[in-house]
Amino acid sequence: MSINIEQIVEAYRDKILDLSLYIRNNPEIGLKEFLASEKLVEMLKREGFKVKFDFKEMPTAFVARKKSGEGPVIALMAEYDALPGIGNACGHNLIAAMSFGASVALSRALDEYPGEIVLMGTPAEELGEGKPFLIKQGEFDDVDVAMMIHPNSKTYLDVPVLAIGGIDFHFYGKAAHAAANPHMGVNALDAVILFFNNINALRQQLRDDARVHGIIIEAGSVANSIPDKSKVRLEMRAKDQKYFLELIEKVKKCAEAAALATGCRLEWNHFEPNCDSLKANQNMLGIYKQHLDAFNIKLDPCNETGSTDMGNVSQVVPSIHPWLKMIEGDAGLHTQEFLDETASEFAKEKTIIGAKLLALTGLEILKNPDRLIEIKKEFNEN
16 A cells, blocks of 8 residues: 555644744744754654764764665754744744654655655755755765755745855055155055056846845944055855856956955955755756645746755756745745734744655655655756
8 A cells, every 4th residue: 555645744734833833933033043052853763864963063963864775865854943133034944843753754754665765954044054064964975866945935846046155355565654654555445446446347247137235244343544444345146056156256356356456465264164056956846846735726827036055965966956935925034014913823833834844845855765866856857
């Protein structure tokens, strides 16, 4: 008798919803999610998963695995970090709950279909750190596909997720009295002004999806001295991963030119990890959409974008990151209104449906390894 994956998810309904509520009521910012990660690990161990939970450099990360024979290795992402000051207003508690429910249900399917189910505990998505860390640790080396669902006020299949990287640019000049001997100084503020002018000149030659935005953090402290140091914080974004890397180099050239023109010394450093662009696997999305249609869930026209470290995962294994309407209103992510609605009965029901959608998508790959061949072929060609 074929396994009924939806019934299994229903059997775990209370545990899934209790987990979501626990994380929501105990918000923890990135890299401090000790309660959430410990709760997830405890629940997964009870379900027979073997859990690696000893990453010294990122103690709130974990990798839970359950295997039966040789078959597709399917990874689901659990995010659980909150936003400073506003809690789980991005719905990461819902993500963790959906992925937990789907992972447990799929692990039960291993009695019938060979393969391995992996739940990745990925901290600090808001900082872009969790998934790149686990990639560097080699935890995705044997993974065949990866997936997750992000909550939203709309339902999208394939959101144009932009690559993003943040760099601090430091200009070092020489202080001098602005009235008595300004010619003895090297003006780090002038370097900042030229830097921004260079970027503004560059914008006309940038693709429409490219973004460069930032702030001046430091540029002198008194008006009667030539500023001897300054600091600019910029973020760069682009849809195409290759072009994103080109964009970063263009911006660095703008900084180098400003330093050269003013005589300043330039240093730069990444203040946050790069989040790569998302390369959504269309074969996987096709499977997912079949089940979305079965639940009579309609897609909305997509007019949003953003950035996520799930993009990094999509660059190394075939991945999907669809968005699911999980609130009744139209509140935006990262708002108090969105957070308030995630505790509603509507959100709870959509959490269960999300777990089913992920589990059904994974089950299709477990049951039909030939689908995995097509998924990997698309990934390798793109």
